Amino acid sequence: MAVSSENKNKMAFALMVGIIYILFGIIQMIVGLGLESGITDALLIPADIFGGCVLLVIGAIFLYGYKELKAGTNDGVAFIYFGILLSLVFVVIYLLIMGADALCTYGLGMEDLESWTPLDDVKPGLYLGILALMGFLAWKDKFTLRGVSKAGA
């Protein structure tokens, strides 16, 4: 089945972002098991196995979308849009955590966090979100809530 040019772009995006997320997820899990190196420090990859699993899940969603589109199933776009949304949800989560830590350090002067800097909370789940944001901006007209009513209405 022929793939439309718009879907070709989405496939390329999903493949690239999916592989990057999977790669970072695996590295973050390995670091979580105690195998750190200078490169992982430079990439701000924390020792966080669960956070690594989340990156793997996001990567898998993108790659599944790629696989579906490649097989000619248009449903694949749903996986790509959802992958973008889930990545952005985790960006928001990490930003909230950073905000809370900033409040503890600069607002409340908590001893536990006195040496904390914003860079301590920068991690792949946050900066890889830029890729997802690019996808969101490229296809933002597809992220509509039309037809979804408000809860309790």
Next chain:
Amino acid sequence: MKDNKITIALTGNPNVGKTTIFNAITGARQHVGNWPGVTVEKKVGTRKHKGMDLEIVDLPGTYSLTAYSIDEVIARDYIVEEKPDVVIHIVDATNLERNLYLTTQLMEHGARIVIALNMFDLSRDRGDQIDIDKLSNLLDIPIVPTVGSTGEGIEKLLDEAIEEVKKGPHHHHVVGYGKEVERYIGELATIIQKDERLSEKYPPRWMAIKLLENDEEVLKKVKGSKIESDIKDKLKTIDTDELEALMADKRYEAIGAILPQTCSTCVPKMSVSDMIDKVVTNKYLGIPIFLALMWGAFEITFTFATPFMEIIDMGIGWLAGAVSGMGSGWLPSLLGDGIIAGVGAVLIFLPNILILFWLISLLEDSGYLARAAFIMDKLMYNLGLHGKSFIPMLMGFGCNVPAIMATRSIEDRKDRMITILVNPFISCGARLPVYVLLAGAFFGRAAGSVIFSLYAFGILVAILSAMLFRKTLFKGKPSPFIMELPPYRLPTLKTSVIHMWERGQMYLKKAGTIILLGVVFIWLLASLPAGVEYGSEGSYAGVLGKVIAPIFAPLGFDWRIAVALIFGFVAKEIVIGGLGTLYGVGEDEGALSDTLADSESSGIYPANALGLMVFTLLYMPCIAAVGVIKKETGSWKWTLFALAYGTILAWVAAFIIYQVGSALGYGG
């Protein structure tokens, strides 16, 4: 039709507005809900229309004439056995494809049908352009657009129903199932025609189709008839396993051929809801996505709450400082060591409770949690749990008491008993403060992940226990579960804040009542007999602790933890309140967390801290949960079993964690 009397059955998928139409026709005031399953038994009303006496029967919602649930059996049996003069099929105009599936089956049965194209206003407002005349011609069925809530189209609907009855014998178009299946249908129909009793009562083609679909109710009808052996012999030669799905595909193909000719905008197009469902209910990705979202929720619960906890802690510290200025004596001790240390230690976790339940309410209000139940259903069924069990399990995250009561929706006794017995392993909100305190003190930045793991461990224990009970105490297979997913909705700030506040209010109320009483009682035990050093081994608390300490010693718990756990039976938060009181943290401004984290003086290390969290997760449920288990099982035997099973499991798990942790150097 007898003596100007016409019987009209109202049928249709769940939640298409049957009860609203019934009320509009009969003037009744039956309860109408915006969820499937409002009508669980048939209701009868009457109406006079154009000189005719109409008897209107409102049937439970059904997706097809192959009956799976009791509601569907009621609906199907009425149409098939009672043979109403006319069936008004209420179709949701905004979801023609799914609704017309039942139409194809009604046509197959040969019933006289009039279609009420209900919710036509919604369809019109969203711009659907349905060519009603053409759809009516293609189906060869009268169609009347209706709006049940305003009564629009109801009079015309009744006119058409009466006209339909007056028509002579009618032969509907039928779906063709392909050469091979049609041959099977023909052969079975020929056999059925040999039995006059059966063939007069049921259309042979319809009966043959149901037999090929392995419809148990229809198989029962054949049982005992003179053609039973012939039918059985014939069915043995046919591989019917795949036929039901194949025949459903053919029906949808027929609908797919009709729809594009009659409604250009009704051709199925993926909606936002469909798109999300494609992903979150995917058989490979659904569960990982659920776990990722829950982990994210626990990360926020722990980290984002920290500054707010610190602010409350400062307030409690200020109060403790003010009380210590009152000098010595029983009153400052009661206020400082008892109430401020105990209740304060519990209050500090209010932000965690508020945040977690706000997040859970967002997931619930959006409709996502229903999807979570859906994706867990298959897994749970394979593990011996009923799909409906997941709803009470999800409710257990809030409180096990209403969760255990919610098992009433499970019809099968064995399924229900298993669900009741494993529900206490689902971590309720009362246990969260224990996790937050100990995970924060001993696992630092990994605290969110530790708390998430404890919740996941609770679910795992519940599932494994269910498997064990299914294989030993309650042998058999769980009954199947059909579930309709509610539409996605955008959570509003107002409703989610209301849900969050309900939880928070409950927590505060508990802190001011049962927890306050509990910590005052522990303070009394720690202060008496008169003259004894507060909280020393010579106090009543110390004596009690020393008696029970040997049981807990292999787990690395000292007598203070043992006493706190014993009183945790009243309410799990008292474990925290008790530790606060017995470790006497009310006298200074240091948080209980800091006191416990000082392993040298507290005797608590990462291994026994984790063991204590797991023990709190698994050991006997609180007194309110025990009461409701007794009430719902109606048996002291099963209530005591739940208490003993959980406590033994908790002891063994904490023992393994402490011993292995110690061997690895985490036990002090």
